[in-house]
Amino acid sequence: MKSVDLIKPYFIENRFIIVFGILCLTVVDFLQLVIPRVIKWAVDDLTALRVDGRNLIVYALYIVGIAIMMALLRYVWRRCLIGTSRRVEEGLRNTLFGHIQTLSASYFQKAKTGDLMAHATNDIQHIRMATGMGIVALTDAVVLGTAAIGFMAYINITLTLYVLIPMPLIVFGTRVFTRKMHCLYQQVQASFADLTEVVRERFAGIRIIKAYNRERDATDRLETISRDYVGKNLGLVKITGSFFPMMMLFSNLSLAIVLFLGGRQTIYTTITTGDFVAFISYLGLLTWPMMAMGWVVNLIQRGTASLDRINKILETRPEINDIPDAVSIKAVRDTVVFENVIFSYEPDTSPVLTGINLTVKHGHTLGIVGPPGSGKTTLLSLIPRIFDISQGRILIDNIDIRDMQISDLRSQISFMPQEPFLFAGTIRENIAFENRQADTTILMKAADDANLTTTIQSFPNEFETVVGEKGVILSGGQKQRIALARALLRETPILILDDPVSQVDMETGSSIINTIRAVAGQRTVFIVSHRISAVQHADTIIVLNNGRIVESGTHEELLEQNRYYAQTFHLQEIEEGYNGN
Amino acid sequence: MATNAIYFEEEQLGNSYDVKMLKWLYPLTKPYRALLAGSIFLVVLITLLDLAVPYVTKIAIDRYIVPQSESVEKTYNAVGKHKIRYLTVNITDPHIRAIVGRYQHLFTLEGKTALIPYTDLPKLERNDIVVLRRADIAGIAFIAAIFLALIVANFFFNFVQVMIMEYTGQMIMHDLRVRLFDHIQKLSVAFFTRNPVGRLVTRVTNDTQNMHELFTSIVAFVFKDVFLVIGITIVLLTINWKLTLISFMVLPVVLVLSIHFSVKARDVYRILRVKIAEINTRFSETIGGIKVIQLFRQEQANYNGFESLNHENYTAGMIQIHIYAIFMPIIELLSAVALAVVIFYGGRRVLADSISLGALVAFISYMRMFFRPLRDIAEKYNIMQNALASAERIYLIFNTEEADQEPVDGSKSERSDLQRIQDIVMEDVSFSYVEDEIVLKHISFHVKAGETIAFVGPTGSGKTTVVNLLTRFYEPQSGRILINGRDITTIETRLLRSRMALVTQDPFLFSGTIRENIISGNGDFSDEALNRILEASNCKSMIDRLPNGVDTELSEGGASISSGERQLISIARAFARDPDLIILDEATSYIDSETELKIQEALGNLMKDRTSIIVAHRLSTARTASRILVLHRHRIIEEGTHGELMERKGFYFKLQQLQN
Structure with a gap:
């Protein structure tokens, strides 16, 4: 897909509005040129002393009349043209957001969150500027520029x-300078990012x-980096x-040239004094379009570059996708x-x-243990197709999971990841998600199973407590138990738990393990843990x-083999066991 | 919740603060007053040059192009109705006399001068005009040269002024930033618990940056635009005060509209900022939680939430467009009205000969210049409001009375002197982080040099809080802590901390080299001494594996080394201090057994011959301690060696059983 195709639909959808806006803008530009004409007439008449008060009031009324028309048309073009750019912004951002949600986990391993965020804000803003002010400045520059030059040429x-003569210098200068500025600006940004990181790290480690x-x-460290930042700014x-x-x-x-x-020429009477004055006015009008020309070129260049970057993301196809004839599955029972x-x-790679x-x-229930980096988490993530296997097959009820519709497959699985991820909403939303009206008894049961009830009751708003970004108000163990409750709430045939008791104390851990033992039997459970007791x-x-x-x-069999499992078990037994002296 | 906070913070600002803030900021400029004065001087110069530009045009017209001379006063009614403007020439010059002689029908002789109507000038040969007006043509060249000089000077001064101002502004912000950072890091740990790191970072980075904008925009606005407006007014008044006052009739309207608009524009600008912040949060949350969203098939619900948020942003954007689309054209309209007034009223003055034509032309140019700064007022007002809000947030931090507690009594010499830590006593200490939520109740214990004390107990029983009190991160509400029999509050915090080493759950390392992390803040170390530390802390083999050894850079998050290895480096860091007292907050998460053994061994080396206080999350660690204190529900409920506690068959015994 060509990048331009991304914004084309918005232009087509709003084509009448855009055309109308450009029309209004053009009329405004012409009207703007008429005012110096009126001033010229007045000055010429005054030079020749061939006016009286009546003529002057006519001139004055011309100016006011034109100004009123300009004001009205200006309102219209601003709404039409800049409004459209806001529409483009909104639409593109929605598209980007929707698309990002479909991408596979492997994409997010490679892409940096910061970069994606930059696309969502800066790039989309650049596109908005290019489609809004870009069009305005371009129209202005072309219309005003040619007209002002035309009028001047008409005079002499x-x-x-x-x-x-100096005009190309302005256009050229603007381009060169803005490009250089852009480059230096990025250096300033990079230095600012360093500064932020230095400060963040020191505040995060304030206890140390x-x-x-x-x-x-x-x-001292801050002083150095701050000086660097000052230097880049200068x-x-x-x-x-x-x-x-x-x-x-x-x-x-240019003005000096006109003066001289x-x-x-005015003295030679080649042009009238009024012409001379109008010439100066037109020159004033010409400066802005000339600068705008350089500016607009950069604006559009930046916009296109941003559009290309966004397009690249949108062109990324999710690696894990439904095959054409994906099977719909209802309930797993085998x-x-x-x-x-x-x-x-x-x-x-290996x-x-x-x-x-x-x-x-x-x-x-399948228990999985092994040293760090042995592939435990990876193995679990293959079942709901967070990643697709490279060779071999995974079958559920004798169907290859790659032949299933992904959403059907995932609806059969409750997954509790190693790192509990909480959203900024309430505890209820974090456990029940879309099930906003989730039966309170079910919610209570899930919370109870995850040993959360006491914790939740300790909050004034209980289930409606807002947990803040990433659950900032909660401890690691509390977050882990909320993630567990989330997985337990959904009565799916398959339950996958990745190290569910790593961040809770012994007492809580034992109670959670009891819960898990209770659901085993009705559900197929995959559990990874560092604690043998789990x-x-x-x-x-x-x-592994x-x-x-x-x-x-x-x-019992593994204890007899007396290898890694048995050794770890004994080690932990000694650690955890009492009287083991 | 976060967005509410942003909004709240912005709302706090009232106009009464503005003056207070400016007063507070003013002393910051002290080291740079000379530069500032220079910058302001240049601004005045530039303003004068700006004002001179239309004036030069006026002179060109009045003096050389359409000269105004006495003879104009004497214009008489030639055609019957119209007045006529004449060019006066001196006929004592023989060349001029010759020309006048050739066009006798066009000239009127008056003594030594001849008069010709301007309207008749085109009837003359071009060469003749050149002769007639030689002086005027030379004058035009002269004026153009002056003009050229003015604009070059203007360019030069502008550049120098901007550089001086930027340098001054940046340096003031640099000073403020360093001071603010230093102030924040001296605040108590409680302050950091209450304020998220992100917010504090914003204070030091973005808010100081905004203040820089305040500074530059104030100089640019107050000294440039205000000077310009005042200057133009003065020039206009001197050209013709009546015309000036009449054309200024639109000003009250402009003023009222500008204020009204500024407020509206500010409000919508704030909404837009909040919306963008919310959109960003949503994006980063979605990216961070993408697995959960996909696994729990929440894509649609999440998208809907985002879409409505995005649309709110769009609506706010449209309101902003509406406000600007009304204000900008209206200001332009009013400027046109003023122009019309000038043409009408000023034109009549020209006819009545009370104003020269050049003056009228200059007047028109000045009127246009006059409206330009007015149009930008709203934008600058926004910047200023934004910056003042930042200034206030910084001000609030500077006025936080939460500095690390320093000794309350004791003579200077006593304070700056602390012998080797011999014993530590906690006497009936009670503590709570938040009122009504007691964390420690009447805690008393005694640790003698060389002992290893372990605290055990369930999560939330207050184990880590004991550490926080011993390191003086917090002050107890009641009770005392004695070191060598001296109240901890009489000992300089710095000195106290230099005697202890804290090893935390999360081995926090800074980006930089491993060497920096280990020795920085602990003085100089010979390679030999460093090597001994590395060996004792079991870091040697791990660091030898790294290509740059001890000079390996630890990047953000330190991807190159594992969390267990980070733990080892943090133990080395403790070694480098050679402390009397080790305070160990044991890691809760499990590390693979091999690294775990190394860590245990390293900790054993570290604690050897030293006093240690351990917060034990694993009972196995506690067992080796010389004494175990069991915390439960904020109190010490059991105390003794492992054996004694097991015999008691109390809480500790039950904890042990649970793990079986």
């Missing part, structure tokens, strides 16, 4: 040509700073500070099977999981190491 062609008496160091100002005065210089240069040559599954994040063969019967009751336990299943069996 030679003089006009002389006057136009205080405990280790590092205040002096911290201030570099930018060297350009911006000379830009406008220089443009003024160029345009005043035009003044002489086994989950991994057949020779191999998985790597990138095609040419696999994270190799030769995984598993059969988990309906209602059974997996030891599973029907089957596997141990370097992406392979190295041990498999029941708790």
Whole structure:
């Protein structure tokens, strides 16, 4: 898709409004040129002393009349043209947001959140500026510029040509300068980002700073980075500070030419005094279109660049998608099977999981343990197709999950990720989501199962407590239990828990493990945990190491094998056990 | 919730604050007063030059193009109705006399001068005009040269002025930023708990930046635009005061409209800012929680929420367009009305000969210049409001009375002296972070040099709070803490902290090299000494694996090393302090067993021959302690060695059993 196609629909949808707006703008521009004409007539008449009060009032009324028309038309074009750009902004942002939601997890591993945010705000703003002020400035520049030049040429062609000498300098200068400015501006931004990071890091680690008496160091570091920022700013100002005065210089240069040559011609009576004065007025009108020309070119360049970037995101197809004849599934009631599954994040990198063969019967629990980085979380994320496997098959009820409709597949699964993610809404919204009217008894039960009831009751607003961005008001353990309640609320046949008790204390942990044991039997459970006590009751336990299943069996069988599982168990037993001295 | 906070913060600002804020800011300019004065001087100069530009045109017209001489006063009725403007020439010059002789029918002789109506000039040969008006033509060249000089000077002064102003503004902000940062980091930890880091960062970065804009826009506005407006008024008044007053009749309307508009524009601008902030939050939340959204199939619901938010932004944007679309054209209209008045009234004055034509032309130019600054007032008002809001937020932080507590009594020499920590006593200490939510109740204990004390107990029982009191991050509400028998409040905080090392749950490392992280703030270290530390803290083998060794840069988030390894570096950092007292807030999350063993070993080395206070989340850690204090519901309920507590079959015993 071409980038322009992104904004085309908005132009087509609003074509009458846009055309009307441009028309109004053009009329305003012409009317604007008439006023110097009126002044010229008045001055000429005054020079020749051939007017009386009556004629003057006519001139005055002309000016007021024209001004009223201009005011009305100006209102119209502003609404039409700039309004359309707001519409483009809104539409593009919606499209971008909607699209981002469809992208696969692998995309977000590569893309930086900061970059995506920049697209959502800066790039869309650039496009808005280009489609709004860009069109206005372009129309203005073309209409006003040609008309002003036309009128001047009508008065005196030679003089006009002389006057136009500095004009290309203005257009060229604007372009060169704005480009340079853009480049320097990015340096300023980068320095600002560094500054922000230095400050953020020091405030985040304030306890360490205080405990280790590092205040002096911290201030020195800030001072250095702040000076760098000041330096970058001054570099930018060297350009911006000379830009406008220089443009003024160029345009005043034209004025000097008019004074010298035009003044002489007036004396020679080649042009009238009124012509001379009008010439000066037209020159004033011409300065802005000339500067606008340079500005508009940059505006549009930036807008197109932004549009290209947005288009690139929109062209990214989700890697995980429904196949054309995806099967619709209603309810899972049978086994989950991994057949020779191999998985790597990138095609040419070494696999994270190799030769995984598993059969988990309906209602059974699979416990997964293993050292960090052994592939536990990855294995879990293959089931709801957060990632697609590279080789082999995963079958649920004998259907390859890649043949299923993704939304059907995911509706069969409740997933509790390792990092609990909370949204800025209330506790109820975080647990029940769209189910706003979720039966309070169900909600209470889920909260109870996740050992949350006491915590929730300690908040004045209970379930309606707003948790803040990413659940900022809650402790790690509380967030984890909310994420657990969210997974438990939905009575799906498959329940996936990634380290559900890592951030809660022993007491709470034991109670959560009891809950999980209670649902096992009715639901197929996949559970990863560092704590053996969380997996030891599973029907089957596997141990992963370097992406392979190295041990498999029941708790008792694995203890007998006396390998990683048994060692970890004993280690934790010693740690946790009492009387073990 | 966050957006409400933004809105609230912006709402606080009343007009009465403005003056107060400016008064508060003024002393900041002190080191740069000379530069400022220079900048203001240049602004005045530039304004004068700006004003001179139309005046030069006026002179060109009045003196050389359509000279006004005595003879004009003597114009008489030639055709019957119309007055006629004459050019006067001196016929003592033989060349001129020759020309006058050739066009005798056009000239009227008056003594040594000849008069010719301007309307008849085109009937002359061009060469003849050149001769007749030689002086005028030379004058035009002269005027053009002066003009050229003026505009070049204008350019130069403008540039210098902007550079001086920017430098001054940036430096003032730099000073303010450093001062603010230093002030914030000296505030108590309680302050940091209440204020999210993001907000504090904004104060130091964005808010100071906004103040810079306040500074530059005030100088630009007050000294440039106001001078310009005043200057133009003076020039207009000197040209013709009656005409000036009459054309200024529109000004009250302009003034009222500008104020009205400024307020409206500010309000909608604020709404737009809040909306954009909300959109950004929504975007980042969606990206952060994308897995949850997709797994729980919340795409549609989330999209709908976003769409309505986005539409609110659109609506606010349309309101802004509406406001500008009304204001801008109306100001233009009023400026046209003023122009019409000048043409009508001024034109009659020209006819009545009380104003020269050049003056009228200059008047028209000045009127146009006059309205330009007025049009930008609203925009500058916005910037100023925004900046003053920032100034106020910074002001509030500077006036926070929450500095780290310093000694309340004790002589200077006593304060700056602390022997090796021999014993630590907590005497009947009670504490709460928030009123009515007690965290510690009547806690008393005694730690002697060389002991290892472990605190155990369920989450929320107050274990970490004990650490916060010992490090003086917080002050107890009642009771005392004694170090070597001296009340902790009589010891300089810096000194106290230099005797202890805190190892926290989250091993917070700064971006920078590993070396910087370990030794910074602890004085100089020889390579040998550093090596010993690395070995004792079990960091050696890990750091040797890194290509740059101890000089490896730790990037944001420190992706290159694992969390267990970070923990090891933080232990090395504690070693580098060579403290008397180790305060360890044990990590809760599980690290793989191998690294875990290394950490335990390193901690063992660290605690050897030192006094340690451990917040134990795992009972296995507690077991090795010389004494265990069991906290439950904000009190110490059991105390003793592992063996003693197991025998008691109390709370500790039950905790142990739970884990089996």
